[in-house]
Amino acid sequence: MPVTPLTMVAAVESGELLAARSQMAFTLGFHIIFACLGVGLPVVMLVAERMFLRTGDESWRQLARRWSRAFAVLFAVGAVSGTVVSFEMGLLWPGFMGTFGSVIGLPFTLEGFAFFLEAIFLGIYLYGWERLSPRAHWWSGMPIVVAGVASAWFVVTANAWMNHPQGFTLVDGRVVDVSPVRAMLNPATWSQTTHMIVAAYMVTGFLVAAVYAGAALRGGNSTYVRRAMALGIVMGAAFAPIQVVVGDWSARVVANSQPVKFAAMEGIVVTEAGAALRIGPFAIPGGASLLLHGDCHAVIPGLDAVPESERPPDAIVHAGFLVMVGIGFGLLFIALWSGWSWWRHRRLPEHRAYWWALVAAGPAAVLALEAGWVVTEVGRQPWIAQGVMRTIDAVTSAPGVSWVFVAVVGVYAVLATSTVVVLRILAKRPIEAEEKADVG
Amino acid sequence: MSADLFILGVMACGGMLYAVLGGADFGGGVWELTAARRASVEERTLIRRAIGPVWEANHVWLIFVIVVLWSAFPPAFAGLTQALWVPLFLALAGIVFRGVAFAFRGHVAGHTRQEALWGRVFALASTAAPFFLGAAVGAVASGLEVDASGTFSGDILTGWLSPMAVFGAFFAVAVCAFLASAYLTREAAAAGDVALTDRWRRRALLTGALVGVLATGGIALVTVDAPEVWDGMRERAWPLIIVMVTSNLLSLWGLWRRRWNLAAVGAAGTVAAIMWGWALAQYPLLVPSQLTVDAAKAPDTVLTIMAWGVVAGLVLLVPALVLLFSLFKTQRSLEEAER
Numbered sequence: 001m002p003v004t005p006l007t008m009v010a011a012v013e014s015g016e017l018l019a020a021r022s023q024m025a026f027t028l029g030f031h032i033i034f035a036c037l038g039v040g041l042p043v044v045m046l047v048a049e050r051m052f053l054r055t056g057d058e059s060w061r062q063l064a065r066r067w068s069r070a071f072a073v074l075f076a077v078g079a080v081s082g083t084v085v086s087f088e089m090g091l092l093w094p095g096f097m098g099t100f101g102s103v104i105g106l107p108f109t110l111e112g113f114a115f116f117l118e119a120i121f122l123g124i125y126l127y128g129w130e131r132l133s134p135r136a137h138w139w140s141g142m143p144i145v146v147a148g149v150a151s152a153w154f155v156v157t158a159n160a161w162m163n164h165p166q167g168f169t170l171v172d173g174r175v176v177d178v179s180p181v182r183a184m185l186n187p188a189t190w191s192q193t194t195h196m197i198v199a200a201y202m203v204t205g206f207l208v209a210a211v212y213a214g215a216a217l218r219g220g221n222s223t224y225v226r227r228a229m230a231l232g233i234v235m236g237a238a239f240a241p242i243q244v245v246v247g248d249w250s251a252r253v254v255a256n257s258q259p260v261k262f263a264a265m266e267g268i269v270v271t272e273a274g275a276a277l278r279i280g281p282f283a284i285p286g287g288a289s290l291l292l293h294g295d296c297h298a299v300i301p302g303l304d305a306v307p308e309s310e311r312p313p314d315a316i317v318h319a320g321f322l323v324m325v326g327i328g329f330g331l332l333f334i335a336l337w338s339g340w341s342w343w344r345h346r347r348l349p350e351h352r353a354y355w356w357a358l359v360a361a362g363p364a365a366v367l368a369l370e371a372g373w374v375v376t377e378v379g380r381q382p383w384i385a386q387g388v389m390r391t392i393d394a395v396t397s398a399p400g401v402s403w404v405f406v407a408v409v410g411v412y413a414v415l416a417t418s419t420v421v422v423l424r425i426l427a428k429r430p431i432e433a434e435e436k437a438d439v440g
Numbered sequence: 441m442s443a444d445l446f447i448l449g450v451m452a453c454g455g456m457l458y459a460v461l462g463g464a465d466f467g468g469g470v471w472e473l474t475a476a477r478r479a480s481v482e483e484r485t486l487i488r489r490a491i492g493p494v495w496e497a498n499h500v501w502l503i504f505v506i507v508v509l510w511s512a513f514p515p516a517f518a519g520l521t522q523a524l525w526v527p528l529f530l531a532l533a534g535i536v537f538r539g540v541a542f543a544f545r546g547h548v549a550g551h552t553r554q555e556a557l558w559g560r561v562f563a564l565a566s567t568a569a570p571f572f573l574g575a576a577v578g579a580v581a582s583g584l585e586v587d588a589s590g591t592f593s594g595d596i597l598t599g600w601l602s603p604m605a606v607f608g609a610f611f612a613v614a615v616c617a618f619l620a621s622a623y624l625t626r627e628a629a630a631a632g633d634v635a636l637t638d639r640w641r642r643r644a645l646l647t648g649a650l651v652g653v654l655a656t657g658g659i660a661l662v663t664v665d666a667p668e669v670w671d672g673m674r675e676r677a678w679p680l681i682i683v684m685v686t687s688n689l690l691s692l693w694g695l696w697r698r699r700w701n702l703a704a705v706g707a708a709g710t711v712a713a714i715m716w717g718w719a720l721a722q723y724p725l726l727v728p729s730q731l732t733v734d735a736a737k738a739p740d741t742v743l744t745i746m747a748w749g750v751v752a753g754l755v756l757l758v759p760a761l762v763l764l765f766s767l768f769k770t771q772r773s774l775e776e777a778e779r
Binding site for chain 2: 072073075076077083084086087089090091094095097099101102103104105109110112113115117121122123124127131132143175176177179180181400404411415419421422425429
């Protein structure tokens with residue numbers, strides 16, 4: 001697509017574009033939290049239920065039941081916020097969907113089936129406590145775990161495609177020679193989907209741990225609390241080191257297929273040999289070149305490799321990247337702390353400092369998730385599909401997008417608040433009341 | 441069969457199932473908003489139990505249809521979302537609040553104020569969602585200014601308004617209320633609650649008759665306000681009008697003679713016939729009066745791969761759905777739940 005002065009002017013002046021982008025970012029940024037919990041929570045739920053089946057210990061069963069109720073609430077919010085996003089693809093980006101809908105349709109269709117299986121087995125799992133044998137009930141949760149991972153994988157392949165579009169030819173604004181499979185399995189797919197799924201497990205693990213670390217700080221140190229906390233920590237701690245490796249892999253893929261995004265992430269303005277690694281006010285000479293190419297004199301393209309009209313807002317991208325990586329290493333530290341204590345003492349630390357760290361780690365993990373999301377999306381700007389279509393050419397021509405955005409923010413604020421209120425009511429209910437309330 | 445016909449058929453099936461199953465879930469809320477507003481605890485428990493295990497799965501049919509539409513017929517999706525953004529945003533608001541209100545209400549038992557609040561939200565949103573989705577369907581039937589490339593050139597705020605849109609809105613709500621009451625009669629009977637069965641039976645008879653009358657009026661309106669659809673109806677979709685009328689009468693007869701399964705199947709058949717009748721009558725137009733299937737369809741390679749993807753997905757989906765409904769919706773499982 002040629003860069004005409006007209007599109008540049010439009011890009012600068014279009015408040016509507018900003019409103020549409022803000023709305024997409026906001027609703028997806030909301031949905032992504034619930035989507036991650038939808039991937040991760042079934043695992044902790046099923047581990048707890050498995051432990052009950054193996055040991056016959058009631059407190060494991062209570063954990064599984066309680067989490068299944070929280071999961072029901074979170075899944076509902078995830079399902080409806082995901083519905084909003086699927087409509088918004090067309091409502092906000094008709095230019096993109098009208099042109100490329102067929103190219104990225106396959107993963108979305110398959111995701112539809114995965115989501116179907118999640119919803120079906122969620123119904124069976126939630127309402128099947130009394131109807132299925134304990135073993136059959138446990139198995140009825142397995143498809144939720146598998147389908148959760150599958151739907152995350154399929155959806156993220158579509159996002160990976162936006163970062164590395166392939167599998168089609170564009171002739172006069174229409175796609176021909178479309179290969180949906182090649183589009184789905186683009187070079188960004190494997191690292192990005194892995195990065196996302198591992199992130200989902202980390203976010204879930206640390207959020208669960210944070211909830212029960214909070215309980216421990218308030219003096220609740222029952223078996224129930226300790227077990228719940230341990231499950232969360234094990235999940236978060238197991239994936240934190242993996243994420244460091246996967247994140248590095250992801251960054252290398254970005255450096256290859258989206259050098260400008262990479263430059264924005266690392267804050268590399270000028271193309272140079274021996275690019276420095278910049279962390280806040282510090283700069284390690286040659287560090288970026290060394291990390292990326294194993295050679296501290298290698299050339300890394302900077303933002304100046306492309307005209308200004310093709311650069312993302314680099315300050316946001318760089319900040320997002322630092323936040324994500326910084327928190328990632330913080331979480332790794334907590335994982336090591338937990339692992340060390342387990343190795344030396346066969347138990348998790350019981351200091352208040354450790355619990356405070358966990359309480360912070362939950363929201364921090366969510367923040368890292370959002371920051372990573374900002375990096376990949378803002379870092380791709382001004383393109384909606386890297387190098388193929390600009391965001392300005394995809395956006396709806398409908399007026400009043402800003403007003404809709406304001407309304408959407410209002411609605412989601414209500415949604416978020418009430419979700420928290422309901423979850424708190426759930427958490428405060430005495431555990432014995434759980435069984436009776438499950439029917440109906 | 442060509443891939444695009446297969447996918448259109450799948451979409452029509454998806455739309456039909458969303459209406460027949462998801463419509464009944466909305467209908468439960470419509471009843472809570474109207475007649476059952478001061479409903480007894482038993483009444484609301486019946487609605488909640490009926491919807492609980494299945495509503496999430498039923499809701500996915502909508503997402504499924506949307507996703508297949510944008511993948512297989514991208515310009516149609518782009519054009520429709522542009523032309524219908526007002527009713528679609530309002531329907532979405534309804535869908536969002538129906539879903540969360542139902543989940544929230546089920547989990548705040550004991551908190552009277554919270555329960556009452558989410559009960560009201562649930563009732564209102566359950567009515568708003570089909571109202572605006574029905575309006576969108578009616579708007580499509582009466583035609584939209586969407587050209588063959590999927591560009592909308594009508595008025596962004598009012599371009600969707602038409603007599604059919606207004607009719608569609610009210611008709612959809614009536615259909616949902618009918619489906620819900622026909623199914624709930626069956627479930628109340630299986631639970632052995634005589635008083636509740638009678639109450640739902642009366643409601644089902646009333647709304648069943650109402651749907652029959654409205655449908656007849658709707659066909660009259662189609663002749664005036666949706667000429668393309670009317671042509672298709674005369675040409676090939678007319679047998680479905682017969683199916684619809686027969687199912688509607690069978691359902692009413694089943695309700696009258698207290699044959700609950702027949703009544704439920706008849707109600708479902710009525711709605712299924714309406715959805716298929718609309719789809720067949722409108723073919724080959726995706727968006728009357730200009731955008732055809734041929735103009736909007738994705739390249740054949742895409743459609744073929746999608747068709748195989750759908751087949752593979754159905755191999756997993758169908759047994760799972762059968763399991764879900766056999767666990768919670770067969771006569772035996774309904775009776776067992778009571779014991």
